[in-house]
Amino acid sequence: xxxxxxxxxxxxxxxxxxxxxxxxxxxxxxIESVAVHSEVDRRCAHVLAxxxxxxxxxxxxxxxxxxxxxxxxxxxxxxxQAIHPGYGFLSExxxxxxxxxxxxxxxxxxxxxxxxxLGSKKAAREEAVRAGVPxxxxxxxxxxxxxxLAAARRIGLPVMIKASAGGGGRGMRRVDREEDLADAIAAxxxxxxxxxGDDRMIVERAVAPARHIEIQLMGDTHGNxxxxxxxxxxxxxRHQKVLEESPSVAVDEALRKRxxxxxxxxxxxxGYDNAGTAEFLxxxxxxxxxxxxxxxLQVEHPVTELVTGVDLVHLQVQxxxxxxxxxxxxxxxxxxxxxxxxxxxxAESPEQGYLPAAGPLRLVREASGPGIRVDSxxxxxxxVPVHYDSMLAKLIVHAPDRESACIRMSQAxxxxxxLGIPTNVDFLRxxxxxxxxxxxRMSIDMLGKRPDLAAGPGTAPDDLALAAAVLCQAVAPARxxxxxxxxxxxxxxxxxxxxxxxxxxxGGA
Amino acid sequence: MSLSREYVxxxxxxxxxxxxxxxxxxxxxxxxxxxxxxxxxxxxGALRLVPVGPxxxxxxxxxxxxxxxxxxxxxxxxxxxxxxxxxxGGSAGGGADGRVxxxxxxxxxxxxxxVGDRVAADxxxxxxxxxxxxxxxxxGLAGIVVEVAAAEGAIVxxxxxxxxxxxxxxxxxx
Numbered sequence: 001x002x003x004x005x006x007x008x009x010x011x012x013x014x015x016x017x018x019x020x021x022x023x024x025x026x027x028x029x030x031i032e033s034v035a036v037h038s039e040v041d042r043r044c045a046h047v048l049a050x051x052x053x054x055x056x057x058x059x060x061x062x063x064x065x066x067x068x069x070x071x072x073x074x075x076x077x078x079x080x081q082a083i084h085p086g087y088g089f090l091s092e093x094x095x096x097x098x099x100x101x102x103x104x105x106x107x108x109x110x111x112x113x114x115x116x117x118l119g120s121k122k123a124a125r126e127e128a129v130r131a132g133v134p135x136x137x138x139x140x141x142x143x144x145x146x147x148x149l150a151a152a153r154r155i156g157l158p159v160m161i162k163a164s165a166g167g168g169g170r171g172m173r174r175v176d177r178e179e180d181l182a183d184a185i186a187a188x189x190x191x192x193x194x195x196x197g198d199d200r201m202i203v204e205r206a207v208a209p210a211r212h213i214e215i216q217l218m219g220d221t222h223g224n225x226x227x228x229x230x231x232x233x234x235x236x237x238r239h240q241k242v243l244e245e246s247p248s249v250a251v252d253e254a255l256r257k258r259x260x261x262x263x264x265x266x267x268x269x270x271g272y273d274n275a276g277t278a279e280f281l282x283x284x285x286x287x288x289x290x291x292x293x294x295x296x297l298q299v300e301h302p303v304t305e306l307v308t309g310v311d312l313v314h315l316q317v318q319x320x321x322x323x324x325x326x327x328x329x330x331x332x333x334x335x336x337x338x339x340x341x342x343x344x345x346x347a348e349s350p351e352q353g354y355l356p357a358a359g360p361l362r363l364v365r366e367a368s369g370p371g372i373r374v375d376s377x378x379x380x381x382x383x384v385p386v387h388y389d390s391m392l393a394k395l396i397v398h399a400p401d402r403e404s405a406c407i408r409m410s411q412a413x414x415x416x417x418x419l420g421i422p423t424n425v426d427f428l429r430x431x432x433x434x435x436x437x438x439x440x441r442m443s444i445d446m447l448g449k450r451p452d453l454a455a456g457p458g459t460a461p462d463d464l465a466l467a468a469a470v471l472c473q474a475v476a477p478a479r480x481x482x483x484x485x486x487x488x489x490x491x492x493x494x495x496x497x498x499x500x501x502x503x504x505x506x507g508g509a
Numbered sequence: 510m511s512l513s514r515e516y517v518x519x520x521x522x523x524x525x526x527x528x529x530x531x532x533x534x535x536x537x538x539x540x541x542x543x544x545x546x547x548x549x550x551x552x553x554g555a556l557r558l559v560p561v562g563p564x565x566x567x568x569x570x571x572x573x574x575x576x577x578x579x580x581x582x583x584x585x586x587x588x589x590x591x592x593x594x595x596x597x598g599g600s601a602g603g604g605a606d607g608r609v610x611x612x613x614x615x616x617x618x619x620x621x622x623x624v625g626d627r628v629a630a631d632x633x634x635x636x637x638x639x640x641x642x643x644x645x646x647x648x649g650l651a652g653i654v655v656e657v658a659a660a661e662g663a664i665v666x667x668x669x670x671x672x673x674x675x676x677x678x679x680x681x682x683x
Binding site: 359362363365380410413414415417419420421422423425426429460461463464465466467468469470471472473474475476477478 | 510511512513514516518519523525526527529535537539540542544546548550551552553554555556558569570571572573574575576577580581582583584585586587588589590591
């Protein structure tokens with residue numbers, strides 16, 4: 001236990017794997033953790049991992065993890081001195097960060113002023129231009145359809161049409177032909193309005209083929225910011241990351257230094273503190289273009305932790321309490337060591353258009369062994385609720401080089417079992433075993449161009465699979481499964497909604 | 510002891526039967542093929558399988574658990590969702606005749622149509638709950654609802670006709 005814990009008790013305003021991971025970090029620092037949870041999350045892994053729990057009530061995100069008022073009241077009721085927001089939910093909400101400060105508590109994240117300055121893609125881009133960080137040629141504001149069309153022609157096709165307030169790919173589309181521009185702008189506006197309540201759009205040159213390279217930043221409250229190097233997150237499906245790694249095969253020492261310096265310069269220009277990530281596109285000529293800053297801990301932070309040896313959650317808590325980076329990192333060699341890869345294990349069917357799934361996990365067996373880390377938010381018997389993200393766990397491997405890391409990941413995925421509902425485990429393994437991925441020839445549109453990776457071989461179960469299924473039932477039935485004999489298999493099934501409609505005898509298959 | 514199951518493979522039912530020979534020795538019949546294994550349990554739902562025989566392959570680990578209507582098994586690093594014949598909705602009736610039938614015994618949670626409604630072929634007409642799982646029942650064809658034979662909250666038998674739709678020319682439908 002740490003000699004002088006910076007706080008006595010910290011509330012974690014999140015759920016699932018990230019709340020478990022933060023609770024572990026807090027415990028290592030000698031700090032008590034407070035979980036908050038919705039009704040359906042009463043027995044979620046993060047509630048079991050924390051020292052204290054507070055029921056927020058409700059089930060939807062809006063009535064639980066997104067309700068800043070409820071969370072602040074919980075922090076006060078539980079005597080927490082600080083709030084760690086995790087990622088998603090309230091993590092990048094400047095108004096919430098302000099409310100936490102105004103209540104006399106510490107928000108473990110960037111100061112709200114810096115969040116405001118980087119809050120929208122447009123604001124962040126303007127800050128980057130001012131700081132001299134390269135951005136993709138394009139518009140900085142929306143002066144109506146005519147000006148967007150004119151800008152697209154000036155920049156030259158192909159272009160990307162993006163929501164000004166955007167994120168997660170909503171409102172974003174690539175346009176290759178001039179005659180498609182007007183429709184793309186109109187469709188983007190509709191999506192942006194529905195997702196963000198703001199239909200303003202921007203136009204940018206499409207950088208292709210492009211890699212997604214991001215720089216992990218950490219700042220303290222004394223104006224110091226360090227780069228903890230890059231992560232490559234080019235394996236994306238529909239703008240959502242699937243696999244992340246560090247270092248990137250496309251980044252050499254010189255480029256790492258240039259990108260790190262650009263990111264640090266931008267962070268210092270806006271007075272940034274705590275953890276953050278500057279996202280860039282990198283083209284095949286070594287040009288990089290700033291995209292946006294994610295003002296929070298990222299899902300993929302473990303790969304940086306493994307290659308740099310720093311604990312980002314520890315640093316977040318310590319700098320939030322006023323510690324100086326120079327002291328926290330004194331004598332540390334932060335150069336990347338070895339290679340780390342993370343795979344996001346999700347309850348979804350890549351084979352069926354990434355259809356998300358919910359329901360009971362009958363059998364969870366997580367990988368283990370040398371160089372393997374699992375940040376998980378589930379366990380055998382846990383019922384995956386329909387209300388939140390489909391990510392169940394993150395499998396992260398560390399090895400001396402990329403080839404060994406790929407082999408280790410493939411093996412770890414083969415050993416993993418998350419049974420009871422569809423997951424993307426087989427899909428992840430197909431990617432990691434793919435020659436193109438093994439060779440490091442990735443780009444952000446690779447998964448779009450390789451539908452075979454999502455579709456899978458589509459072969460029927462072989463005799464070994466059929467034999468194994470019956471032997472499992474005969475010799476070692478899974479939890480919640482009936483003993484030998486009997487056809488009913490859903491004894492402990494609780495409420496979930498089948499996402500696909502059930503069509504009664506309708507038409508042909 | 511022995512255990513028999515039937516799974517649908519490539520649209521055809523395949524009988525699979527595991528027979529305990531003695532000790533850790535099991536014989537499995539998959540259709541006409543006979544396979545033999547030494548089996549070690551590694552906890553609930555987890556097995557180590559050592560094939561027996563002159564041309565037997567290496568040992569492998571298998572995991573299995575019920576999933577949805579069927580059974581999920583993971584072996585040799587691949588996941589297979591095995592379909593059981595009963596789960597194919599065989600008794601649920603034909604939508605082509607306009608009858609919406611209960612695919613299983615359960616409770617009618619929600620009626621989303623009334624007599625006289627014009628409905629599309631994919632429109633959800635009834636929501637049922639069975640085994641705490643929700644099923645959305647859609648019209649098999651486009652037309653007009655001529656009969657609603659169930660009430661919300663009613664428990665209905667498998668194959669019971671809940672709604673009857675008569676075909677009519679609805680724009681946008683084949």
